[in-house]
Amino acid sequence: MHLTSFVESGTMAFDTEILQPDDAGIASAARRLRKGDLVAFATETVYGLGADARNGTAVANIFQAKDRPTFNPLIVHVANMDAVREIVDLPDILEKAGDAFWPGPLTLLAPIRSGAHISDLVTAGMSNLAIRVPAHPSAQALLDAFDGPIAAPSANRSGRISPTIASDVMIELGGRISAIVDGGPCAVGLESTIIGIEDDHPVLLRPGGIAIEALTDLFGHALMTPHNCGIQAPGQLRSHYAPDCAIRLDVNQPRSDELFIRFGSGQMHEYCIDLSQTGDLVEAAANLFNSLRRADQKAQELGLRGIAVTPIPDKGLGVAINDRLRRAAAPRD
Ligand code: TXA
Numbered sequence: 266m267h268l269t270s271f272v273e274s275g276t277m278a279f280d281t282e283i284l285q286p287d288d289a290g291i292a293s294a295a296r297r298l299r300k301g302d303l304v305a306f307a308t309e310t311v312y313g314l315g316a317d318a319r320n321g322t323a324v325a326n327i328f329q330a331k332d333r334p335t336f337n338p339l340i341v342h343v344a345n346m347d348a349v350r351e352i353v354d355l356p357d358i359l360e361k362a363g364d365a366f367w368p369g370p371l372t373l374l375a376p377i378r379s380g381a382h383i384s385d386l387v388t389a390g391m392s393n394l395a396i397r398v399p400a401h402p403s404a405q406a407l408l409d410a411f412d413g414p415i416a417a418p419s420a421n422r423s424g425r426i427s428p429t430i431a432s433d434v435m436i437e438l439g440g441r442i443s444a445i446v447d448g449g450p451c452a453v454g455l456e457s458t459i460i461g462i463e464d465d466h467p468v469l470l471r472p473g474g475i476a477i478e479a480l481t482d483l484f485g486h487a488l489m490t491p492h493n494c495g496i497q498a499p500g501q502l503r504s505h506y507a508p509d510c511a512i513r514l515d516v517n518q519p520r521s522d523e524l525f526i527r528f529g530s531g532q533m534h535e536y537c538i539d540l541s542q543t544g545d546l547v548e549a550a551a552n553l554f555n556s557l558r559r560a561d562q563k564a565q566e567l568g569l570r571g572i573a574v575t576p577i578p579d580k581g582l583g584v585a586i587n588d589r590l591r592r593a594a595a596p597r598d
């Protein structure tokens with residue numbers, strides 16, 4: 266349905282190719298990016314939908330492929346700190362975070378340098394640019410082969426669950442993009458933590474793949490959340506990461522006609538999916554989006570009324586898990 270309306274809207278349909286993360290696959294992916302085509306690739310957080318960040322047409326095609334209603338700004342992915350410094354002026358306090366967590370699941374928001382040659386669409390015309398050095402070996406190999414900045418949002422259609430395996434990217438974007446580099450399942454499974462700066466203080470714009478306590482340790486205090494609405498909080502839409510089924514959170518006693526997402530050795534139920542049987546928040550984060558997708562499919566197949574989710578402790582990666590679950594459960598606009 267989506268695919269048909271998209272193709273009918275006049276955009277060329279692609280025979281989306283799955284590429285292996287070997288030399289030939291990575292070289293092919295880099296060639297496609299150079300041509301201005303879209304290539305999805307694995308990062309340690311979630312799969313990204315990549316385009317050459319310097320090519321305005323390629324970046325515009327990201328919004329088209331995702332059915333993104335507005336030009337939300339995009340994260341630029343680069344190989345290392347030197348490449349970061351070519352694109353943004355990193356305040357010392359953010360550089361400290363980059364030194365501690367890059368390469369890894371961290372995105373920093375900093376003023377774009379003049380002459381950075383990044384398409385205006387990437388920042389949606391704002392003066393700050395979001396930048397990240399991913400750790401995943403195939404993302405690093407692609408950045409190395411492409412030898413330039415890659416703009417990439419998560420590789421899902423707008424408002425839907427971020428994909429953490431290549432086959433889910435195919436479901437979301439097959440026919441709309443040139444290729445997918447299959448780097449296997451994403452180890453972190455949640456998007457990156459986004460940190461910006463406000464009045465010289467670091468602010469947490471999106472909880473993500475870095476445990477909240479690790480940030481508190483690094484900065485010596487808990488991070489503030491933004492006051493200045495000039496900085497747009499990411500995932501701004503309250504309903505986001507939304508499965509098709511209704512979701513209830515903090516449920517200890519699921520109804521018999523609900524699919525139950527459990528954490529730890531929870532309540533037994535006829536239809537269960539476990540985030541982590543041992544109550545491990547890192548494992549639960551890695552399984553979260555895939556579990557939501559499976560739960561959604563299963564609940565529909567079985568004709569259940571919806572999905573119930575057990576309470577998740579609000580510490581470590583649980584803070585980001587609960588943020589995503591609240592958005593998944595929010596009333597739909
Ligand atoms: O882990 C991740 O961060 C993944 C992988 C692919 O890197 N990417 C990702 O991108 O989650 P996306 O577009 O789904 O979410 C990025 C969020 C968006 O909500 C966007 O509004 C915000 O970051 N963002 C990006 N650039 C920004 C900017 N210049 N100012 C404010 N917010 C920005």
Ligand code: MG
Nearest residue numbers: 418419420427
């Ligand atoms: Mg996203």
